[in-house]
Amino acid sequence: MRRSSSTVVVVAGExxxxxxxxxxxxxxxxxxTRQDRTPEEFAELVRRGGMTYIVHDDDPLADVADAWVDFFEESSPAGRLEVAVEEAVGALRAGRLELPDYYIVLDPEEMPATRRHWWLGVLAGAAPSRVVPAPSSAARVADALGRLAAGRWWPEDxxxxxxxxxxxxxDRVGLPGGTVP
Structure with a gap:
Protein backbone atom coordinates (compact mmCIF):
# COMPACT_ATOMS: atom_id res chain seq x y z
CA MET A 1 0.00 0.00 0.00
CA ARG A 2 1.29 3.44 -0.91
CA ARG A 3 1.32 5.68 2.15
CA SER A 4 -0.64 8.92 2.02
CA SER A 5 1.45 12.08 1.60
CA SER A 6 -0.93 13.81 4.00
CA THR A 7 -0.70 13.70 7.78
CA VAL A 8 -3.33 11.11 8.74
CA VAL A 9 -5.15 11.71 12.03
CA VAL A 10 -7.69 9.33 13.55
CA VAL A 11 -10.20 10.89 15.91
CA ALA A 12 -11.32 8.29 18.43
CA GLY A 13 -14.07 8.30 21.03
CA GLU A 14 -17.83 8.29 21.42
CA THR A 33 -16.14 9.64 8.16
CA ARG A 34 -16.30 5.94 7.46
CA GLN A 35 -20.09 5.80 7.11
CA ASP A 36 -21.18 3.03 4.72
CA ARG A 37 -17.97 2.82 2.72
CA THR A 38 -16.24 -0.52 2.35
CA PRO A 39 -12.81 -0.78 4.00
CA GLU A 40 -11.20 -0.73 0.56
CA GLU A 41 -13.11 2.38 -0.57
CA PHE A 42 -12.27 4.16 2.67
CA ALA A 43 -8.57 3.23 2.53
CA GLU A 44 -8.35 4.55 -1.03
CA LEU A 45 -10.07 7.78 0.00
CA VAL A 46 -7.52 8.28 2.80
CA ARG A 47 -4.57 7.35 0.55
CA ARG A 48 -5.55 9.89 -2.08
CA GLY A 49 -5.16 12.59 0.55
CA GLY A 50 -4.86 15.89 -1.21
CA MET A 51 -4.68 18.06 1.90
CA THR A 52 -2.16 18.69 4.64
CA TYR A 53 -4.32 16.69 7.07
CA ILE A 54 -6.67 13.79 6.47
CA VAL A 55 -8.81 13.44 9.58
CA HIS A 56 -11.14 10.48 9.97
CA ASP A 57 -12.93 8.26 12.48
CA ASP A 58 -11.90 4.78 11.30
CA ASP A 59 -9.40 3.42 13.84
CA PRO A 60 -7.31 0.69 12.18
CA LEU A 61 -6.62 -0.88 15.59
CA ALA A 62 -10.22 -0.81 16.82
CA ASP A 63 -10.59 -4.62 16.86
CA VAL A 64 -7.28 -4.99 18.71
CA ALA A 65 -8.29 -2.29 21.20
CA ASP A 66 -11.67 -3.93 21.88
CA ALA A 67 -10.06 -7.34 22.28
CA TRP A 68 -7.36 -5.94 24.62
CA VAL A 69 -9.96 -4.23 26.80
CA ASP A 70 -12.10 -7.37 26.91
CA PHE A 71 -9.03 -9.51 27.66
CA PHE A 72 -8.17 -7.51 30.76
CA GLU A 73 -11.78 -7.17 31.83
CA GLU A 74 -12.11 -10.94 31.40
CA SER A 75 -15.17 -10.52 29.20
CA SER A 76 -14.09 -12.24 25.99
CA PRO A 77 -13.51 -15.80 24.90
CA ALA A 78 -10.00 -17.18 25.18
CA GLY A 79 -7.84 -16.30 22.20
CA ARG A 80 -9.83 -13.31 20.96
CA LEU A 81 -6.96 -10.88 21.58
CA GLU A 82 -4.44 -13.15 19.88
CA VAL A 83 -6.72 -13.53 16.85
CA ALA A 84 -7.27 -9.75 16.61
CA VAL A 85 -3.51 -9.16 16.86
CA GLU A 86 -2.67 -11.73 14.17
CA GLU A 87 -5.33 -10.28 11.86
CA ALA A 88 -3.84 -6.80 12.36
CA VAL A 89 -0.28 -8.08 11.81
CA GLY A 90 -1.38 -9.81 8.60
CA ALA A 91 -3.22 -6.71 7.37
CA LEU A 92 -0.19 -4.52 8.13
CA ARG A 93 2.12 -6.86 6.23
CA ALA A 94 -0.26 -7.09 3.28
CA GLY A 95 -0.71 -3.32 3.18
CA ARG A 96 -4.43 -3.44 3.96
CA LEU A 97 -3.95 -1.65 7.27
CA GLU A 98 -1.88 1.44 8.00
CA LEU A 99 -1.28 3.12 11.34
CA PRO A 100 -2.16 6.81 11.38
CA ASP A 101 0.33 9.54 12.05
CA TYR A 102 -1.66 10.61 15.11
CA TYR A 103 -4.65 9.70 17.25
CA ILE A 104 -6.72 12.44 18.84
CA VAL A 105 -8.61 10.77 21.68
CA LEU A 106 -11.82 12.48 22.74
CA ASP A 107 -12.64 12.85 26.42
CA PRO A 108 -10.37 10.10 27.77
CA GLU A 109 -11.16 11.12 31.34
CA GLU A 110 -14.76 10.00 30.75
CA MET A 111 -13.80 6.56 29.41
CA PRO A 112 -13.89 3.39 31.49
CA ALA A 113 -10.49 2.81 33.11
CA THR A 114 -9.30 -0.08 30.93
CA ARG A 115 -10.26 1.74 27.70
CA ARG A 116 -8.45 4.85 28.94
CA HIS A 117 -5.35 2.70 29.64
CA TRP A 118 -5.45 1.46 26.05
CA TRP A 119 -5.21 5.01 24.73
CA LEU A 120 -3.06 6.76 27.31
CA GLY A 121 -1.03 3.72 28.40
CA VAL A 122 -0.56 1.21 25.59
CA LEU A 123 -0.68 3.50 22.54
CA ALA A 124 0.85 6.56 24.18
CA GLY A 125 3.56 4.35 25.69
CA ALA A 126 4.47 3.11 22.21
CA ALA A 127 4.61 6.59 20.65
CA PRO A 128 4.02 9.34 23.23
CA SER A 129 3.59 12.34 20.93
CA ARG A 130 1.30 10.40 18.57
CA VAL A 131 -1.64 10.18 21.00
CA VAL A 132 -3.25 13.49 21.91
CA PRO A 133 -6.21 13.85 24.29
CA ALA A 134 -8.83 16.51 23.47
CA PRO A 135 -12.38 17.47 24.43
CA SER A 136 -15.24 16.40 22.12
CA SER A 137 -15.36 19.66 20.23
CA ALA A 138 -14.49 20.32 16.60
CA ALA A 139 -12.91 23.65 17.61
CA ARG A 140 -10.70 21.99 20.25
CA VAL A 141 -9.68 19.22 17.84
CA ALA A 142 -8.87 21.84 15.19
CA ASP A 143 -6.68 23.55 17.79
CA ALA A 144 -5.00 20.22 18.60
CA LEU A 145 -4.26 19.70 14.89
CA GLY A 146 -2.33 22.95 14.89
CA ARG A 147 -0.22 21.82 17.85
CA LEU A 148 0.71 18.27 16.80
CA ALA A 149 4.33 17.67 17.72
CA ALA A 150 6.82 15.51 15.90
CA GLY A 151 8.11 12.57 17.84
CA ARG A 152 8.92 8.91 17.88
CA TRP A 153 6.97 6.89 15.32
CA TRP A 154 5.16 3.67 16.17
CA PRO A 155 7.47 0.79 17.14
CA GLU A 156 9.65 -0.41 14.28
CA ASP A 157 8.77 -4.01 15.14
CA ASP A 171 -2.28 0.54 35.35
CA ARG A 172 1.25 -0.81 34.73
CA VAL A 173 1.96 0.15 31.11
CA GLY A 174 4.92 2.47 31.02
CA LEU A 175 6.12 1.51 34.48
CA PRO A 176 9.06 -0.81 35.17
CA GLY A 177 7.71 -4.34 34.87
CA GLY A 178 4.50 -3.13 33.19
CA THR A 179 5.24 -5.02 30.01
CA VAL A 180 7.39 -7.94 29.10
CA PRO A 181 9.68 -7.21 26.11
Whole structure:
Protein backbone atom coordinates (compact mmCIF):
# COMPACT_ATOMS: atom_id res chain seq x y z
CA MET A 1 0.00 0.00 0.00
CA ARG A 2 1.29 3.44 -0.91
CA ARG A 3 1.32 5.68 2.15
CA SER A 4 -0.64 8.92 2.02
CA SER A 5 1.45 12.08 1.60
CA SER A 6 -0.93 13.81 4.00
CA THR A 7 -0.70 13.70 7.78
CA VAL A 8 -3.33 11.11 8.74
CA VAL A 9 -5.15 11.71 12.03
CA VAL A 10 -7.69 9.33 13.55
CA VAL A 11 -10.20 10.89 15.91
CA ALA A 12 -11.32 8.29 18.43
CA GLY A 13 -14.07 8.30 21.03
CA GLU A 14 -17.83 8.29 21.42
CA UNK A 15 -18.30 11.55 19.50
CA UNK A 16 -15.67 10.94 16.80
CA UNK A 17 -18.05 11.00 13.82
CA UNK A 18 -19.71 14.21 14.95
CA UNK A 19 -16.39 15.92 15.68
CA UNK A 20 -14.82 14.84 12.38
CA UNK A 21 -17.87 16.10 10.49
CA UNK A 22 -17.47 19.42 12.29
CA UNK A 23 -13.95 19.79 10.86
CA UNK A 24 -15.19 19.73 7.27
CA UNK A 25 -14.25 22.91 5.47
CA UNK A 26 -11.18 23.78 7.54
CA UNK A 27 -8.25 25.04 5.49
CA UNK A 28 -5.84 22.18 4.62
CA UNK A 29 -8.05 19.58 6.32
CA UNK A 30 -9.98 16.83 4.60
CA UNK A 31 -12.43 15.41 7.12
CA UNK A 32 -14.02 12.09 6.22
CA THR A 33 -16.14 9.64 8.16
CA ARG A 34 -16.30 5.94 7.46
CA GLN A 35 -20.09 5.80 7.11
CA ASP A 36 -21.18 3.03 4.72
CA ARG A 37 -17.97 2.82 2.72
CA THR A 38 -16.24 -0.52 2.35
CA PRO A 39 -12.81 -0.78 4.00
CA GLU A 40 -11.20 -0.73 0.56
CA GLU A 41 -13.11 2.38 -0.57
CA PHE A 42 -12.27 4.16 2.67
CA ALA A 43 -8.57 3.23 2.53
CA GLU A 44 -8.35 4.55 -1.03
CA LEU A 45 -10.07 7.78 0.00
CA VAL A 46 -7.52 8.28 2.80
CA ARG A 47 -4.57 7.35 0.55
CA ARG A 48 -5.55 9.89 -2.08
CA GLY A 49 -5.16 12.59 0.55
CA GLY A 50 -4.86 15.89 -1.21
CA MET A 51 -4.68 18.06 1.90
CA THR A 52 -2.16 18.69 4.64
CA TYR A 53 -4.32 16.69 7.07
CA ILE A 54 -6.67 13.79 6.47
CA VAL A 55 -8.81 13.44 9.58
CA HIS A 56 -11.14 10.48 9.97
CA ASP A 57 -12.93 8.26 12.48
CA ASP A 58 -11.90 4.78 11.30
CA ASP A 59 -9.40 3.42 13.84
CA PRO A 60 -7.31 0.69 12.18
CA LEU A 61 -6.62 -0.88 15.59
CA ALA A 62 -10.22 -0.81 16.82
CA ASP A 63 -10.59 -4.62 16.86
CA VAL A 64 -7.28 -4.99 18.71
CA ALA A 65 -8.29 -2.29 21.20
CA ASP A 66 -11.67 -3.93 21.88
CA ALA A 67 -10.06 -7.34 22.28
CA TRP A 68 -7.36 -5.94 24.62
CA VAL A 69 -9.96 -4.23 26.80
CA ASP A 70 -12.10 -7.37 26.91
CA PHE A 71 -9.03 -9.51 27.66
CA PHE A 72 -8.17 -7.51 30.76
CA GLU A 73 -11.78 -7.17 31.83
CA GLU A 74 -12.11 -10.94 31.40
CA SER A 75 -15.17 -10.52 29.20
CA SER A 76 -14.09 -12.24 25.99
CA PRO A 77 -13.51 -15.80 24.90
CA ALA A 78 -10.00 -17.18 25.18
CA GLY A 79 -7.84 -16.30 22.20
CA ARG A 80 -9.83 -13.31 20.96
CA LEU A 81 -6.96 -10.88 21.58
CA GLU A 82 -4.44 -13.15 19.88
CA VAL A 83 -6.72 -13.53 16.85
CA ALA A 84 -7.27 -9.75 16.61
CA VAL A 85 -3.51 -9.16 16.86
CA GLU A 86 -2.67 -11.73 14.17
CA GLU A 87 -5.33 -10.28 11.86
CA ALA A 88 -3.84 -6.80 12.36
CA VAL A 89 -0.28 -8.08 11.81
CA GLY A 90 -1.38 -9.81 8.60
CA ALA A 91 -3.22 -6.71 7.37
CA LEU A 92 -0.19 -4.52 8.13
CA ARG A 93 2.12 -6.86 6.23
CA ALA A 94 -0.26 -7.09 3.28
CA GLY A 95 -0.71 -3.32 3.18
CA ARG A 96 -4.43 -3.44 3.96
CA LEU A 97 -3.95 -1.65 7.27
CA GLU A 98 -1.88 1.44 8.00
CA LEU A 99 -1.28 3.12 11.34
CA PRO A 100 -2.16 6.81 11.38
CA ASP A 101 0.33 9.54 12.05
CA TYR A 102 -1.66 10.61 15.11
CA TYR A 103 -4.65 9.70 17.25
CA ILE A 104 -6.72 12.44 18.84
CA VAL A 105 -8.61 10.77 21.68
CA LEU A 106 -11.82 12.48 22.74
CA ASP A 107 -12.64 12.85 26.42
CA PRO A 108 -10.37 10.10 27.77
CA GLU A 109 -11.16 11.12 31.34
CA GLU A 110 -14.76 10.00 30.75
CA MET A 111 -13.80 6.56 29.41
CA PRO A 112 -13.89 3.39 31.49
CA ALA A 113 -10.49 2.81 33.11
CA THR A 114 -9.30 -0.08 30.93
CA ARG A 115 -10.26 1.74 27.70
CA ARG A 116 -8.45 4.85 28.94
CA HIS A 117 -5.35 2.70 29.64
CA TRP A 118 -5.45 1.46 26.05
CA TRP A 119 -5.21 5.01 24.73
CA LEU A 120 -3.06 6.76 27.31
CA GLY A 121 -1.03 3.72 28.40
CA VAL A 122 -0.56 1.21 25.59
CA LEU A 123 -0.68 3.50 22.54
CA ALA A 124 0.85 6.56 24.18
CA GLY A 125 3.56 4.35 25.69
CA ALA A 126 4.47 3.11 22.21
CA ALA A 127 4.61 6.59 20.65
CA PRO A 128 4.02 9.34 23.23
CA SER A 129 3.59 12.34 20.93
CA ARG A 130 1.30 10.40 18.57
CA VAL A 131 -1.64 10.18 21.00
CA VAL A 132 -3.25 13.49 21.91
CA PRO A 133 -6.21 13.85 24.29
CA ALA A 134 -8.83 16.51 23.47
CA PRO A 135 -12.38 17.47 24.43
CA SER A 136 -15.24 16.40 22.12
CA SER A 137 -15.36 19.66 20.23
CA ALA A 138 -14.49 20.32 16.60
CA ALA A 139 -12.91 23.65 17.61
CA ARG A 140 -10.70 21.99 20.25
CA VAL A 141 -9.68 19.22 17.84
CA ALA A 142 -8.87 21.84 15.19
CA ASP A 143 -6.68 23.55 17.79
CA ALA A 144 -5.00 20.22 18.60
CA LEU A 145 -4.26 19.70 14.89
CA GLY A 146 -2.33 22.95 14.89
CA ARG A 147 -0.22 21.82 17.85
CA LEU A 148 0.71 18.27 16.80
CA ALA A 149 4.33 17.67 17.72
CA ALA A 150 6.82 15.51 15.90
CA GLY A 151 8.11 12.57 17.84
CA ARG A 152 8.92 8.91 17.88
CA TRP A 153 6.97 6.89 15.32
CA TRP A 154 5.16 3.67 16.17
CA PRO A 155 7.47 0.79 17.14
CA GLU A 156 9.65 -0.41 14.28
CA ASP A 157 8.77 -4.01 15.14
CA UNK A 158 5.03 -3.41 15.01
CA UNK A 159 4.29 -7.15 14.91
CA UNK A 160 6.35 -7.76 18.05
CA UNK A 161 4.74 -4.80 19.80
CA UNK A 162 1.24 -6.02 18.92
CA UNK A 163 2.04 -9.59 19.94
CA UNK A 164 3.24 -8.31 23.32
CA UNK A 165 -0.13 -6.70 24.12
CA UNK A 166 -1.35 -9.58 26.36
CA UNK A 167 1.52 -8.61 28.67
CA UNK A 168 0.74 -4.86 28.57
CA UNK A 169 -1.13 -4.67 31.88
CA UNK A 170 -3.52 -1.74 32.55
CA ASP A 171 -2.28 0.54 35.35
CA ARG A 172 1.25 -0.81 34.73
CA VAL A 173 1.96 0.15 31.11
CA GLY A 174 4.92 2.47 31.02
CA LEU A 175 6.12 1.51 34.48
CA PRO A 176 9.06 -0.81 35.17
CA GLY A 177 7.71 -4.34 34.87
CA GLY A 178 4.50 -3.13 33.19
CA THR A 179 5.24 -5.02 30.01
CA VAL A 180 7.39 -7.94 29.10
CA PRO A 181 9.68 -7.21 26.11
Missing amino acids: QAGRVVSGLDGLHNVRAV TAGWLRGLPRAVP
